[in-house]
Amino acid sequence: MTSEEIRKKFLEFFRVREHTVVPSSSLIPDDPSVLLTTAGMQQFKRYFTGELDAKKDFGSLNTASIQKCFRTSDIDEVGDASHLTFFEMLGNFSFGGYFKEKAIEYGYEFITKDLGIAPDRISVSVFKGDSSTGSTSSLQAGSGQVIPRDDESFGIWHEKIGISKNKIGENGREDNFWGPTGSEGPCGPTSEIYVDGLEVWNLVFNEYYQKPDKTLEKLETLGVDTGMGLERLAMVVQNVPTIFETDLFQPLIQFLPANLSERMRRILTDHMRGIAFLISDGVWPSNKEAGYILRRLIRRLVTHLHLAGDTVDQTQIFVEVINLYGSFYPELNLNKERILEVFKEERARFKFTLQVGLKELNRVTSLDAKSAFKLYESYGLPYEILKELGGDKAIKLTREAFDEEFSKHKIISRMGAVKKFGGHGLILNTGELKAGDEAELKKVTRLHTATHLLHRALRQVLGDDVHQMGSDITTERTRFDFSFNRKMTPEELKKVEVIVNEKVKEELPVKFEEMTKEEAEKTGALHFFKEKYPEKVKVYYVGDSLKTAWSKEFCGGPHVTHTGEIGKIRILKEEAVGAGVRRLRATVE
Numbered sequence: 126m127t128s129e130e131i132r133k134k135f136l137e138f139f140r141v142r143e144h145t146v147v148p149s150s151s152l153i154p155d156d157p158s159v160l161l162t163t164a165g166m167q168q169f170k171r172y173f174t175g176e177l178d179a180k181k182d183f184g185s186l187n188t189a190s191i192q193k194c195f196r197t198s199d200i201d202e203v204g205d206a207s208h209l210t211f212f213e214m215l216g217n218f219s220f221g222g223y224f225k226e227k228a229i230e231y232g233y234e235f236i237t238k239d240l241g242i243a244p245d246r247i248s249v250s251v252f253k254g255d256s257s258t259g260s261t262s263s264l265q266a267g268s269g270q271v272i273p274r275d276d277e278s279f280g281i282w283h284e285k286i287g288i289s290k291n292k293i294g295e296n297g298r299e300d301n302f303w304g305p306t307g308s309e310g311p312c313g314p315t316s317e318i319y320v321d322g323l324e325v326w327n328l329v330f331n332e333y334y335q336k337p338d339k340t341l342e343k344l345e346t347l348g349v350d351t352g353m354g355l356e357r358l359a360m361v362v363q364n365v366p367t368i369f370e371t372d373l374f375q376p377l378i379q380f381l382p383a384n385l386s387e388r389m390r391r392i393l394t395d396h397m398r399g400i401a402f403l404i405s406d407g408v409w410p411s412n413k414e415a416g417y418i419l420r421r422l423i424r425r426l427v428t429h430l431h432l433a434g435d436t437v438d439q440t441q442i443f444v445e446v447i448n449l450y451g452s453f454y455p456e457l458n459l460n461k462e463r464i465l466e467v468f469k470e471e472r473a474r475f476k477f478t479l480q481v482g483l484k485e486l487n488r489v490t491s492l493d494a495k496s497a498f499k500l501y502e503s504y505g506l507p508y509e510i511l512k513e514l515g516g517d518k519a520i521k522l523t524r525e526a527f528d529e530e531f532s533k534h535k536i537i538s539r540m541g542a543v544k545k546f547g548g549h550g551l552i553l554n555t556g557e558l559k560a561g562d563e564a565e566l567k568k569v570t571r572l573h574t575a576t577h578l579l580h581r582a583l584r585q586v587l588g589d590d591v592h593q594m595g596s597d598i599t600t601e602r603t604r605f606d607f608s609f610n611r612k613m614t615p616e617e618l619k620k621v622e623v624i625v626n627e628k629v630k631e632e633l634p635v636k637f638e639e640m641t642k643e644e645a646e647k648t649g650a651l652h653f654f655k656e657k658y659p660e661k662v663k664v665y666y667v668g669d670s671l672k673t674a675w676s677k678e679f680c681g682g683p684h685v686t687h688t689g690e691i692g693k694i695r696i697l698k699e700e701a702v703g704a705g706v707r708r709l710r711a712t713v714e
């Protein structure tokens with residue numbers, strides 16, 4: 126059975142059982158608390174909570190979908206027999222239509238009848254319940270709530286379906302409880318279906334809503350959320366030893382040079398799919414968030430093909446991906462040009478740096494977190510590549526130590542000066558703002574001063590409870606996160622915009638003074654309370670003198686010299702990013 130047939134059978138199975146087939150949502154989710162779509166249920170979150178009405182929107186309380194998913198937690202593991210970043214998830218969902226009994230019956234029937242998998246290859250698992258006396262698991266922490274054993278699912282599997290007791294495993298929260306995607310959301314106990322000991326289908330019974338403080342509240346409507354990875358399913362149906370031998374990968378693997386190791390060919394095919402789907406859904410390579418994930422995948426792909434002697438037509442490999450997946454995912458065909466262009470451009474940008482970086486890597490004798498971070502910073506060689514190519518030199522290099530170096534650097538450089546990297550790579554990287562050339566540097570500098578003005582104006586309009594929680598500046602916009610516990614009104618947003626633009630018109634000077642941390646604190650300059658600052662800091666201020674300044678902040682710069690250079694500031698958007706944290710986006714014209 127081909128994977129195309131599996132997809133069709135799955136959707137047909139549920140369609141005739143009164144499910145509305147819903148297309149995959151984008152890999153870029155609506156939900157701001159997650160970077161990328163990781164599960165089929167994400168697009169349905171608000172139907173589980175009752176905020177939206179499935180009957181009204183889908184004409185049924187039940188849906189089925191094949192969802193494009195991307196899990197970044199697995200990036201380091203890709204290369205073995207089973208891990209992937211991008212994958213397709215088959216799922217059926219119910220928002221108050223049916224619950225455990227039907228969900229289990231459907232699952233078993235589809236696997237054994239429609240796919241023809243012999244019942245003796247199947248085993249299952251259910252939630253064993255929290256122990257009421259023993260230690261609480263990390264997932265329970267903060268709530269202390271005790272969720273009982275899922276007797277009902279056990280009973281259905283054993284009595285109705287006829288699975289013998291020794292084939293029903295029982296696990297705790299780590300394995301048989303679905304936690305919410307993001308900081309909060311629907312969740313509940315799960316029951317898994319295994320074929321030959323391999324987990325293929327996860328049935329989630331949504332009974333609770335997990336709040337950001339981890340406490341669980343009963344949901345009004347019971348929901349079903351199931352997910353089954355197509356790649357694994359194809360593997361057991363097609364009876365091949367790994368997912369990479371299925372028809373979802375073979376055409377791609379065969380296209381790669383034979384001199385690459387098996388592991389490498391797996392990494393590359395995984396990344397090729399991921400790159401094509403991310404670009405087609407509108408992700409652009411950048412140094413932040415989803416864009417950075419895409420950049421890492423492209424860099425890894427380009428590096429390995431380079432090491433293999435650059436014998437592959439690198440844009441042709443995306444044509445292969447589009448050929449293989451385009452009939453089910455027409456967006457790949459529609460965005461073919463974009464996929465090829467974005468990849469080509471990013472490859473060109475990286476190629477030169479790569480060559481210089483590889484030379485440098487050859488030169489170092491051992492690679493610890495510090496030297497690895499330096500290579501990352503100067504040449505953009507990501508951790509994975511350094512670890513991989515460093516070989517024996519990098520034996521002691523760990524992701525934790527590298528990440529630690531990364532965050533240390535972020536704080537220090539936010540306070541530090543403009544960094545120049547000998548003409549290669551970035552010319553400025555403070556963690557808060559990045560620039561690749563002089564023109565970008567000018568733009569982010571204007572946006573940076575605009576950010577200080579916005580911060581001050583927000584406090585003027587909303588009060589001194591507003592504190593900066595983070596910020597990120599690209600050449601397109603500034604993004605400012607601050608503490609505040611409700612949505613801002615349109616009037617408040619207007620007020621902020623008017624205030625900052627008045628300050629621009631006033632052409633106020635922007636200057637700094639350097640002093641000890643204690644002295645700086647006494648000036649009343651704004652700063653992050655939790656952060657470790659160096660002994661000597663700069664205080665940037667907007668106005669004639671530090672004493673009378675309208676805005677003062679601990680900051681490393683760079684800034685414009687007069688507010689007039691900023692140009693008109695326009696607020697683009699204000700939204701929630703978490704409990705009590707708002708996010709403002711603004712641009713300069």
Ligand code: SER
Pocket residue numbers: 163164165166216303327328329350351352353
């Ligand atoms: N949400 C569950 C999962 O992703 C079931 O769909 O595994």
